[in-house]
Amino acid sequence: MNRFFWPLVGFIVLVGFLAVGLTLKPSELPSPLISKPAPSFSLPQLAASEKTFTPEAMKGQVWLLNVWASWCVACLDEHPVITELAKSRIVPIVGLNYKDVRSEALAWLARNGDAYTLSVSDTQGRVGIDYGVYGVPETFVIDKQGVIRYKHIGPVTQSAVRDTLLPLIRELQQ
Numbered sequence: 001m002n003r004f005f006w007p008l009v010g011f012i013v014l015v016g017f018l019a020v021g022l023t024l025k026p027s028e029l030p031s032p033l034i035s036k037p038a039p040s041f042s043l044p045q046l047a048a049s050e051k052t053f054t055p056e057a058m059k060g061q062v063w064l065l066n067v068w069a070s071w072c073v074a075c076l077d078e079h080p081v082i083t084e085l086a087k088s089r090i091v092p093i094v095g096l097n098y099k100d101v102r103s104e105a106l107a108w109l110a111r112n113g114d115a116y117t118l119s120v121s122d123t124q125g126r127v128g129i130d131y132g133v134y135g136v137p138e139t140f141v142i143d144k145q146g147v148i149r150y151k152h153i154g155p156v157t158q159s160a161v162r163d164t165l166l167p168l169i170r171e172l173q174q
Contacts, residue, residue, distance in 0.1 A: 031132055031151040038065070038142050039130035046097050046105055046119035053094070053120045055146055062172045064093045064165075065140040066116070066156075067128060069100045070108035072136045078155035079112050085161055086115035091169050095119030098128045098136050141165065143172045 033039075038055050045051045055065075066082055068075040086093050095116035097105045102121055109119070122128055131140065134153060141150040150168055152160060 031148070033132055033140075033148045034151065036148060038140070038146050038148050039127070041127045041130065043096075043120035043122055043127060046095070046102065046109075046121045047114075049102070049121070053118060055142070058092065058094070058142065059146055060144055062091055062144055062169055063117075063142050064091055065096055065131070065142060066093055067096045067098050067131070067133050067136050067138045067140075068119075069098045069136050070104045071100065074155045075137045076112065078137050078157075079115065081156050081158055081161060083113055083115035084158075085156075085165075086117075090166065091173075092117040096127060096131075097121050098133065099123065099125040139165075141168055141172070 040055060042052050042054045045053055064085075068078075082093060085091070093116050095118070097119050100121070100123065102123070105119070105121070109116075120127075125133075131138075132151075137155055139152040139156050140148050141152075143149050149172060150164070152165070156165070
C-alpha cells in the first residue's frame, strides 16, 4: 500500500501545479518595475545615430516605450495598432529597437511606416535587460515623473488600447 501511496500523492501534486500553470497568462506576468523609476539610458536614435535619446527628455509628459524589432513577427501584427495610436497624438511613442541590425530596422520602418515619435537602437539588448524585457513586443506606460505605471507583454491590440492603455494614459495626463 505504502509503495503506491506516495507516488500517487506526488502525481496528484504535480498535476495540481500543472493545472494552475495552465491557467496563468504569460502576458499578465507582474513586472517588478511597476511604480518604480524607469531605468535611465542613453542610446543612439535609429534614424539619426549621431543623436542620442534619454528618458529624461520625456519628463513632464506621459509616454509609451514600445520594444520592437524587424525580425519580430508579432511586432508586424501590432504595428497597425501602434500606428493608429500614434496618429491620434494622445501620447508620444518612443520605439526601442531591440537586438536588431540598424539597416534592417530602418528598412522595416520604411516598408511598414514609422509611427514612432522617435526610435532608439538597443543592438546589444542591455536596455531591454534593464527594463525586464522577456521578448518583443512589449510596451511600457511611463508617467510624467518617469515612473513605469504599466507593462504590456506581447502585441498591443485594439482592445488593450481601448480598455487599458487609453484610460491609464488619460488618468496619468491629469
